[in-house]
Amino acid sequence: MATVRRRRIANPDTLSGVLKSRTHHFNPEEIVRHFAxxxxxxxxxxxxxxxxxxxxxxxxxxxxxxxxxxxxxxxxxxxxxxxxxxxxxxxxxxxxxxxxxxxxxxxxxxxxxxxxxxxxxxPIGSQNKWIEAPEKRAEFTALEGLSRERKAQQRLNSVWREIDKSVVVGDRRYLTSIKSGPNTINDTQVQGMTRAIIDNYRAWVEQTRATYPEVTGIDVVLGLTYGTDRTTNNKENQILVKLLENGFVEEDRERCPGVLIDSETGTVRVYRCIGMDFWAFIGQPNNRQAAxxxxxxxxxxxxxxxxxxxxxxxxxxxxxxxxxxxxxxxxxxxxxxxxxxxxxxxxxxxxxxxxxxxxxxxxxxxxx
Known part of the structure; x- marks a missing residue:
């Protein structure tokens, strides 16, 4: 696996700079330990x-x-x-x-x-597994019978379009939008995902409470299936930066860098997980270090x-x-x-x- 370190960065005071400072060093001994x-x-x-x-x-x-x-x-x-x-x-x-x-x-x-x-x-040890959000399935079901053009028009109003998978662990619901790799997000997708979060996070909370009454908060996670913090094109960080101007604040840069919470209720967390960290999140979203x-x-x-x-x-x-x-x-x-x-x-x-x-x-x- 990799030993995670911080490297010297050009703009250490910016959110993107902090997130880009993480480096992953290959360590064969850690790989061996993980096999256990x-x-x-x-x-x-x-x-x-x-x-x-x-x-x-x-x-x-x-x-x-x-x-x-x-x-x-x-x-x-x-x-x-x-x-x-x-x-x-x-x-x-x-x-x-x-x-x-x-x-x-x-x-x-x-x-x-x-x-x-x-x-x-x-996740490991959880009765609930990652699934397509029931609310997203309901949106698509409602489009059955419509023409292709009409479906395309209606999808513009979709609340759940950007969410790929969902799971409830404990009293939190985890939502993720999965991107294939570190360079697959473009400027259009940055705008789309940013707007989806700003416009829909309240609806995600409201509909989650209706579907899962025991849930007290949600985590919205942008996941990249491979790569490292240093090798991305920085688009995932741009999403977080734009959210800081639209109702979100950093939770605690020292303790959990890159994690944002909504300033209105503090119950919605937004962050990104890359490569090994993404799969750890999939394996145990409430305790990534253990997975x-x-x-x-x-x-x-x-x-x-x-x-x-x-x-x-x-x-x-x-x-x-x-x-x-x-x-x-x-x-x-x-x-x-x-x-x-x-x-x-x-x-x-x-x-x-x-x-x-x-x-x-x-x-x-x-x-x-």
Whole structure:
């Protein structure tokens, strides 16, 4: 695991500066100590929940792409990457293009489902587990039967849209919005999440009291599934800074840096958890220090599930077939040299024309 330390920072008096000062140093001895808390039963349970899902849905991440039109990507970045990496033949270029699209697919919708499968197994020792908020489910149920356009319009009024998972532990309810990694939050999402908290935190409290009468307060947590305090793009901290100007104050910077409370009642806490701290929060939200090993359980379970799922679905063979199909399609792209203007024939190499031809596909739907 990592030993957490504070480092010297340029702006030590700002909230972002304080939060960025935390550093995580890899310590093999701490990893070994954490293994004492990891249980085989939990790892097996997590792996079992994931294996069947991976067998069905991992192939879906690439098999729905039939032709070059389904591999469309930024043509300018595509040509630059291809030239730098010397990808000047269809087989190498096809492998690069396939891997790029597969990675992006896994980091978005597929990755989101993996996270959901993990969090539903926790918290440790709690009868209640992480679930989609019942109030959010009710909002979506109310939209059944509406057209796609009408649903999109109604979702603008959603109170629970930004909340991914919820759990009650003791007398507090924990709500979390899960982001895949340290650089996935953009300025639009900062604005969206900030407005969601400012506009809806009172409704979250009110509806929580109706759903869970025993709850006396809520924690709203922005969770990043990997990374460290230093490696984020700082967008999660910007959300906290903006909240300080809109009804929230720091609870205690020395004792719990980065934790805000609403100035109106003091019952709503807002903070962010990153990487290991996020998984500790998932494992035991009311006592994160006691669950600092949970990220190891998650990684072990994913490794185990991938081994089973990839083998069961014969994914390697299916990927190789897709690569062959993509390489064949790319090999047919080249323009006959005699059909090109003389200055193009003279100035452009075969590799340059190949990169050009692949980039052209980004502008067409059919015939490629």
């Amino acid at each position: 808390s990891v249980t085989e039963e939990r790892v097996d349970s997590l792996a079992e929940a994931l294996t069947a899902y991976i067998s069905v849905n991992l192939p879906a991440a690439f098999e729905r792409r039939d032709g070059l039109a389904d591999y469309r990507t930024n043509p300018y970045v595509l040509m630059t990457s291809a030239s730098v990496m010397r990808l000047d033949d269809p087989q190498a270029f096809g492998t690069f293009l396939f891997n790029s699209k597969l990675y992006m697919a896994l980091e978005t919708s597929f990755g989101k489902q993996i996270e959901a499968a993990f969090v539903s197994q926790y 600092s090993f949970v990220f190891l359980e998650v990684l072990l379970a994913l490794s185990k599930a991938l081994g089973r799922g990839v083998e069961n679905a014969d994914i390697e063979t299916r990927i190789n077939l897709k690569l062959q199909q993509l390489a064949l399609a790319l090999s047919r792209l080249l323009f006959p040299r005699q059909s090109l203007p003389a200055w193009v024939r003279d100035d452009f190499s075969e590799s340059q024309l190949f990169w050009f031809a692949t980039a052209v596909t980004a502008f067409f739907d059919e015939g490629i």
